[in-house]
Amino acid sequence: MLQDDIDSRCLVESITDDIETARLRQQHQATSGLAVEALPTVYRGTVFRSALEASWAATLDSLGLAWEYEPTTVTLPSGVRYIPDFHLPQIGVWLEVKGNGVPRVEKAIEYGQSLACDCPKFACTCRWIGGELVLIGHPPRSWMPDYDEDDHRSNWAKAITARNHGGHPRWTSTRGRAAWLAYCADCHHATWFDSPHCRACKRRLIGAEGLESGNQQIRFHRITGIAAPDNDTPAP
Numbered sequence: 001m002l003q004d005d006i007d008s009r010c011l012v013e014s015i016t017d018d019i020e021t022a023r024l025r026q027q028h029q030a031t032s033g034l035a036v037e038a039l040p041t042v043y044r045g046t047v048f049r050s051a052l053e054a055s056w057a058a059t060l061d062s063l064g065l066a067w068e069y070e071p072t073t074v075t076l077p078s079g080v081r082y083i084p085d086f087h088l089p090q091i092g093v094w095l096e097v098k099g100n101g102v103p104r105v106e107k108a109i110e111y112g113q114s115l116a117c118d119c120p121k122f123a124c125t126c127r128w129i130g131g132e133l134v135l136i137g138h139p140p141r142s143w144m145p146d147y148d149e150d151d152h153r154s155n156w157a158k159a160i161t162a163r164n165h166g167g168h169p170r171w172t173s174t175r176g177r178a179a180w181l182a183y184c185a186d187c188h189h190a191t192w193f194d195s196p197h198c199r200a201c202k203r204r205l206i207g208a209e210g211l212e213s214g215n216q217q218i219r220f221h222r223i224t225g226i227a228a229p230d231n232d233t234p235a236p
């Protein structure tokens with residue numbers, strides 16, 4: 001388990017989660033052969049369908065964003081029933097987590113289209129600018145030591161960091177345009193921006209000056225549920 005994960009929550013709580021995860025996975029043996037990412041995982045007492053979902057929950061916690069896991073079932077315009085993975089009530093965002101090899105995102109896309117508002121451009125009066133936003137959360141992008149020009153450590157040190165680094169969160173928007181994850185310089189909330197308006201405080205921000213820090217600085221927090229047997233993290 002990463003040091004950051006231990007720092008970000010109570011150690012006892014994290015051990016309790018790991019024991020419960022191990023118990024659930026034992027029951028899950030019939031479907032063994034699945035990658036860890038796709039195994040049931042307990043985080044902060046909530047049972048997630050996969051380690052990837054639990055990791056997204058931990059990442060949202062690290063951003064200070066409140067989340068609800070599978071809070072509701074919605075009926076889409078096509079009549080299909082759909083349970084979105086996460087609702088982020090502070091910023092009017094829904095997040096559907098999709099692992100590798102699980103390309104089915106039609107429901108999330110339809111949900112995103114159904115929530116987009118019809119206000120004229122630059123004249124949106126909705127509680128959430130543009131309507132509630134539906135995002136698809138993917139497995140993280142790996143941290144790339146060679147791309148960091150300011151990192152002058154040895155390759156050996158970089159390799160260890162790369163292995164223990166959770167990487168960076170990766171997502172796509174169902175609105176068909178880029179969404180930027182950043183901290184608002186005005187209200188200091190972390191939120192996705194796909195317009196110049198902060199989703200948390202609604203203020204219109206001017207370019208990059210409105211952002212405290214963005215995509216590149218935000219880390220993905222991996223929850224694996226069990227310490228990897230070949231974990232080479234030095235003992236604290």
Ligand SMILES: [Zn+2]
Pocket residue numbers: 117118119123124125126128129130131
């Ligand atoms: Zn609107």
Ligand SMILES: [Zn+2]
Pocket residue numbers: 184185186187188189198199200201202203
């Ligand atoms: Zn703001």
